[in-house]
Amino acid sequence: MEQDNSPEPKNNNKWLLLIALVLLLVGINGFLFYMNRQKTQQNEQLQSEVQVKDTKLEEQIKQYEALKADFERQSQEVQGMGLANDSLEAKLAQINADLLKLRSFKAGSFSIAEQRRFKQRAANFENQLRKKDEEIAQLKADNEALYTETTTLKERQNKLTDTISTVVRSNQELSEKVSIASRLQAENIRVGVVNSRNKEKDDDDNEFKAKRVEKVKVTFNLARNDVSPKETKQIMMRLIEPDGAALYNLSTGGGTFTIDGSEAFYTAKQDIVYDNTRQPVQFVYAKGAPYKTGLHTVELYEGGVMIGKTTFTLK
Structure with missing residues (x-):
C-alpha cells in the first residue's frame, strides 16, 4: 500500500522559516543590545572625561585664586615698607586676566592643551611668588638690622647729647662761678x-x-x-x-x-x-x-x- 508524504515538506519549511525568523530576531536583539551597550559605555566614558576636565578646571581656578591672594599679600607688605609695587600690580593684572579666562570655560571644554598651558603659567607664577617672598624676607631683615643700628645710633647720640649738655651746663656753671668770683669789689x-x-x-x-x-x-x-x-x-x-x-x-x-x-x-x-x-x-x-x-x-x-x-x- 503506498503512503502520501506530500504535506510533510510544507510543514518542515514552515518550521524552518519560523526558526530562521526567531534566530533573526534573536540576532537583531543581540546586535541592538551590543550597540546600546557600546553607546552606554561611550557615554559613561565621555561623562567621566567631562567630570575630569571640570575637576581640573576647578583645581586650576582654586590655584589661581590662591596665587592672587598671595600676590595681594606681597603687594601690601611691599607697600607697607614704603616701596614701589608696580611689578606686583602687573602680575596681579595677569592673574586676574587668567582667572577671567578660566571661569569662561564651559563644562567639559577645558582641553588637555589648556590644562597644560595654565598649569605651566601657574608654576611660573608660583616660582615668581617664591622669589619675591625671599626678597621681601631679606628686605625685612635688612630693615630690622637698619632699625636696630639706627636705634643704637640714636641711643648713642642721645647719650652724647646728654654728655654734651652736662658739659655745657657744667661749663656754664663754672663760667658763672668764675664770673662771680672775678667781680670787682x-x-x-x-x-x-x-x-x-x-x-x-x-x-x-x-x-x-x-x-x-x-x-x-x-x-x-x-x-x-x-x-x-x-x-x-x-x-x-x-x-x-x-x-x-x-x-x-x-x-x-x-x-x-x-x-x-x-x-x-x-x-x-x-x-x-x-x-x-x-x-x-x-x-x-x-x-x-x-x-x-x-x-x-x-x-x-x-x-x-x-x-x-x-x-x-x-x-
Whole structure:
C-alpha cells in the first residue's frame, strides 16, 4: 500500500522559516543590545572625561585664586615698607586676566592643551611668588638690622647729647662761678665835699651842709681779686638824690648803661686798668646847681654789676 508524504515538506519549511525568523530576531536583539551597550559605555566614558576636565578646571581656578591672594599679600607688605609695587600690580593684572579666562570655560571644554598651558603659567607664577617672598624676607631683615643700628645710633647720640649738655651746663656753671668770683669789689668807700673855694671836707658820719657843697668827691680802692683778669675795667658811678633820681648830664660825662637787662642812668664813668694792687679810684662830680637836702646814695658799678654802695646826707 503506498503512503502520501506530500504535506510533510510544507510543514518542515514552515518550521524552518519560523526558526530562521526567531534566530533573526534573536540576532537583531543581540546586535541592538551590543550597540546600546557600546553607546552606554561611550557615554559613561565621555561623562567621566567631562567630570575630569571640570575637576581640573576647578583645581586650576582654586590655584589661581590662591596665587592672587598671595600676590595681594606681597603687594601690601611691599607697600607697607614704603616701596614701589608696580611689578606686583602687573602680575596681579595677569592673574586676574587668567582667572577671567578660566571661569569662561564651559563644562567639559577645558582641553588637555589648556590644562597644560595654565598649569605651566601657574608654576611660573608660583616660582615668581617664591622669589619675591625671599626678597621681601631679606628686605625685612635688612630693615630690622637698619632699625636696630639706627636705634643704637640714636641711643648713642642721645647719650652724647646728654654728655654734651652736662658739659655745657657744667661749663656754664663754672663760667658763672668764675664770673662771680672775678667781680670787682669797691672797699674803703668814702665821701667828701669840695666847697666853692676848693676846700675839701670829710666827715665820718658823712653829713654835710648842702649850701657849702660845690662838688662831691667819692674815693675807694679796688679790692684784690686773683681771678679777675688784669685788663681795662669801666667803672660807673651813680649819684642818686633823695627823690630817687640819678644825677645825669651828658656834658659832665653822664650816660646810660644796662643793669639786669634794664636801662639806667649813670652820673660819671672812668676806664681803669685793673692791676690787682688795691689801686685807688676817685670820682669828683660838680652838679653845677644847688644840691638837694636829704639822704644821697652813691652806687658803684663794673660790668653792669654793683661793686659798692654808700650814703651821705646833705643838710
